Amino acid sequence: MNIVEYPDREILMIDLADKLASDLGQCLVNHDRATLALPGGTTPGPVFDTLCGIDLHWSRIRVIPTDERWVPDSSDRSNARLLRQRLLREKAAAAQLVPLYRAADRPEDVLDALSGAVADVLPIDVALLGMGADMHTASLFPGAEGLDRALADHAPVLMPIRAPGAPEPRVTLTAPVLRAATTVHILITGAEKRAALERAHGLPAIEAPVAAVLGGATIHWAE
Numbered sequence: 001m002n003i004v005e006y007p008d009r010e011i012l013m014i015d016l017a018d019k020l021a022s023d024l025g026q027c028l029v030n031h032d033r034a035t036l037a038l039p040g041g042t043t044p045g046p047v048f049d050t051l052c053g054i055d056l057h058w059s060r061i062r063v064i065p066t067d068e069r070w071v072p073d074s075s076d077r078s079n080a081r082l083l084r085q086r087l088l089r090e091k092a093a094a095a096q097l098v099p100l101y102r103a104a105d106r107p108e109d110v111l112d113a114l115s116g117a118v119a120d121v122l123p124i125d126v127a128l129l130g131m132g133a134d135m136h137t138a139s140l141f142p143g144a145e146g147l148d149r150a151l152a153d154h155a156p157v158l159m160p161i162r163a164p165g166a167p168e169p170r171v172t173l174t175a176p177v178l179r180a181a182t183t184v185h186i187l188i189t190g191a192e193k194r195a196a197l198e199r200a201h202g203l204p205a206i207e208a209p210v211a212a213v214l215g216g217a218t219i220h221w222a223e
Contacts, residue, residue: 001201001214006222009189010046016187016220017050020126023183027125028057035062035121036095037173037181038087039130039138040069040079044187047128048086058094062121063087066129067139067161067172068100070107077168100158100171107160107171114171115158122157124173127181129217131210133192135200139163139172140209150174151205151212175205175212184217186210194221 006012020036027034038044065079073080080099088095098121102110129137136142140150141163150159155174162169178184188197197219200208 001197001219002217003219003221006220009222012187012189012220012222013046014050016128016185017047017054020047020051020128020185021054021056023126024056024061027182028060031125033060033062033121034125035064035123037064037066037124037127037129037178038083039066039128039187040082041130043130043189044128045082045086047187048083052087052090052092055091058092059096061092061095062098063095064098064118064121064124064173065100066127066137066178067170069166070101070160070169070171072103073099073101107169111158111160111171115156118157118173118177122177122180124177124181125183127178127184129178129184129186129210129213131186131188131193131197131200133196135196135203135208135210136163137186137210137213138178139170140175140212141166142207142209147209148206151209152176175209178213179215184213186213186217186219188219188221189223191223197221 104110139161145162205212
C-alpha cells in the first residue's frame with residue numbers, strides 16, 4: 001500500500017485538498033470535464049472547506065457522492081447535504097452535483113434513473129474514499145445484503161445496500177466503478193483505522209470491502 005503519513009490532521013486536510021485540486025486541474029488540461037467522487041461523514045469536511053476555495057474550472061467538474069443514505073437532502077444524514085454545505089460554495093459553487101437520491105419509498109423504485117445519471121458522468125477521474133473501523137468503504141459494508149453483487153467485476157454502476165444495524169437503505173457506487181477511477185485517495189485518521197486498514201490488506205473483499213479498492217490507491221493518514 002502507498003501510505004502517506006502526516007504530522008497532524010490539519011496538515012493532512014490541507015495537503016489532501018491541494019492534491020485533489022492538482023489531480024482535477026491535470027485532468028481538465030486533457031479533458032473537457034472531470035468527475036470527482038467524494039465520501040460523506042464528518043472526517044472529510046475540512047478537506048472540502050479548503051478545496052472549495054481553490055481556483056479551478058469548477059463549472060467543468062461533476063461531483064458525485066460515493067454513496068448515499070436513502071433520506072432526502074434536507075436530512076442531517078444526507079451526504080448530498082454535506083457536500084452542498086461544505087464543498088459546493090465559494091469557487092466550487094459552480095460545480096455540478098450528481099445526486100444519488102430521488103424521492104421514492106425505496107431506492108429500487110428509481111434505481112434505473114439514478115444509474116443512468118451516474119453512467120453519464122463515468123468514469124470517475126478523481127475519487128476520495130473513507131473507511132470505517134469495520135473496513136467498509138462507500139456503503140460497501142461487511143455482511144450487507146447485496147455486498148457480493150456490489151463487489152463483482154461486472155456489478156452494475158449503482159446498487160442498493162442494506163447494512164446490518166443501519167436505520168435506512170443506502171445506495172452505493174459499486175467496487176468496479178470505484179476501482180476504475182483514474183486516481184483513488186483514501187482518507188483515514190487515528191490508530192484504530194490504521195490498524196483496520198492493515199488488517200484489510202490481507203483479507204478478501206467480502207470480509208474487508210475496502211480491500212477491493214486498495215490496489216493503486218494512495219492512503220492519507222494522520223493520528
